[in-house]
Amino acid sequence: MSNLPGVKNLNFKIMAISRNGIHGWPSxxxxxxxxxMLRGQPVQRSIGKPGKPSLKQKANHESMAVVTHFLGHFKEYLNNGFELEARGTIRNQHNLAISYNKKNALKGEYPNVSIxxxxxxxxxGSLTNPESVGMKKVEGGLQISWNPLVQYEKxxxxxxxxxxxxxxxxxxxxIIELNFSKRGIGTAFLPVNEDKxxxxxEVYLFLSAANHTSVSDTLYVGNLNGTWEKPGSRKCEENPVEDLGTNLRFEQVKEQYGLQMKLKPEDRLPxxxxxxxxKEYLVLMNRYESISRDRKNKPV
Structure with a gap:
C-alpha cells in the first residue's frame, strides 16, 4: 500500500527520489x-542477471580479465601515469588504463588472448620522452641510460x-621505481636480485614534471632474457615487431658475448x-633459432 496522502489501494514502493523536482536527476x-551521482555527474546503470554469453561476449570477458590482471601489478604507477587524464571526468586512472590497453595492447584470439x-x-600525456634510451644487464642489476639533453622550448x-x-x-x-632519476642526469642503476x-x-618508463603538471606517454624500453610464453599456450598469430626486437637484441648480445669469449678468463667481466x-645469449639464441625454423617451415 502507498503511504502518499490521498492515494489509496496502490501497491507500489517508492525506490528513487528526485531532489530537484520532476525534471531533476533521480537517485x-x-x-x-x-x-x-559519480564525481558530480549523473550516471545510470541497468541491473539484473545476464543471459547466456555469446562467443563475442566471452571474448570480451577474457580480454577484460587479461588486461585487468596485468594492470593490477601497476596500481601506484597508474595513479601517477593517468592522474592528469582522469581529472574532471567520471573515470579513474585504472578505468582509463584498462580502456586504452584493452583496445591497443592485446594480441591473439579467444580463448588465447595475451598482452x-x-x-x-x-x-x-604530452610531455616528451628522452631519446636514445637503452638498458643493459650489469652485475647486481640494470643500467638504464638516455640522452640527457634538455629541450626547454618543448x-x-x-x-x-x-x-x-x-x-x-x-x-x-x-619492480616499480617512482622518481627513479631525472631527465638531465642521463643514467641510473636499478638493483635487481640475481635470481630475478x-x-x-619487460621494461617501461615515462617522465613526469616535478610539479606534477604534465606527464609523457609510456616508452617501452624493451625485453630482456627473451619473451616468456605461458606453458601450454598456443601462439595465435605472428608478431613481426616482437620477432624483430628479439633479433636485434640477439645481435647485440651475440657481439658482446663474442668479444668476451676472445678474452682470457681473467680479463673478462666479473x-x-x-x-x-x-645466460641471456643462450636464451636469445634458442629464441632466434626457433623463429628461424618457424619461418623456414612456413608454407609459401
Missing part, C-alpha cells in the same frame, strides 16, 4: 535501472622525473656479470 532504483607488451601504455626541464616499471611475467611480479635478473623482463651475459 535510486527505478525498475531495472539504478541512478546515482602485447610492446604496445602497453601505463601513462598518457617544455622539458632538467628535473623531469623518470618513473620506471619492470614486469616479470613468469613470476607475475613487478635471469628472468624474462663472474656474475659474465654469467648473466652468457
Amino acid at each position: 535510486g532504483k527505478l525498475g531495472r535501472v539504478v541512478y546515482y 602485447d607488451y610492446a604496445k602497453v601504455q601505463l601513462s598518457k 617544455g622539458e626541464l632538467y628535473d623531469d622525473c623518470l618513473q620506471l616499471a619492470v614486469y616479470l611475467p613468469e613470476r607475475k611480479a613487478q 635478473l635471469e628472468s624474462s623482463m 663472474r656474475k656479470a659474465f654469467n648473466s651475459l652468457e
Whole structure:
C-alpha cells in the first residue's frame, strides 16, 4: 500500500527520489535501472542477471580479465601515469588504463588472448620522452641510460622525473621505481636480485614534471632474457615487431658475448656479470633459432 496522502489501494514502493523536482536527476532504483551521482555527474546503470554469453561476449570477458590482471601489478604507477587524464571526468586512472590497453595492447584470439607488451601504455600525456634510451644487464642489476639533453622550448626541464616499471611475467611480479632519476642526469642503476635478473623482463618508463603538471606517454624500453610464453599456450598469430626486437637484441648480445669469449678468463667481466651475459645469449639464441625454423617451415 502507498503511504502518499490521498492515494489509496496502490501497491507500489517508492525506490528513487528526485531532489530537484520532476525534471531533476533521480537517485535510486527505478525498475531495472539504478541512478546515482559519480564525481558530480549523473550516471545510470541497468541491473539484473545476464543471459547466456555469446562467443563475442566471452571474448570480451577474457580480454577484460587479461588486461585487468596485468594492470593490477601497476596500481601506484597508474595513479601517477593517468592522474592528469582522469581529472574532471567520471573515470579513474585504472578505468582509463584498462580502456586504452584493452583496445591497443592485446594480441591473439579467444580463448588465447595475451598482452602485447610492446604496445602497453601505463601513462598518457604530452610531455616528451628522452631519446636514445637503452638498458643493459650489469652485475647486481640494470643500467638504464638516455640522452640527457634538455629541450626547454618543448617544455622539458632538467628535473623531469623518470618513473620506471619492470614486469616479470613468469613470476607475475613487478619492480616499480617512482622518481627513479631525472631527465638531465642521463643514467641510473636499478638493483635487481640475481635470481630475478635471469628472468624474462619487460621494461617501461615515462617522465613526469616535478610539479606534477604534465606527464609523457609510456616508452617501452624493451625485453630482456627473451619473451616468456605461458606453458601450454598456443601462439595465435605472428608478431613481426616482437620477432624483430628479439633479433636485434640477439645481435647485440651475440657481439658482446663474442668479444668476451676472445678474452682470457681473467680479463673478462666479473663472474656474475659474465654469467648473466652468457645466460641471456643462450636464451636469445634458442629464441632466434626457433623463429628461424618457424619461418623456414612456413608454407609459401
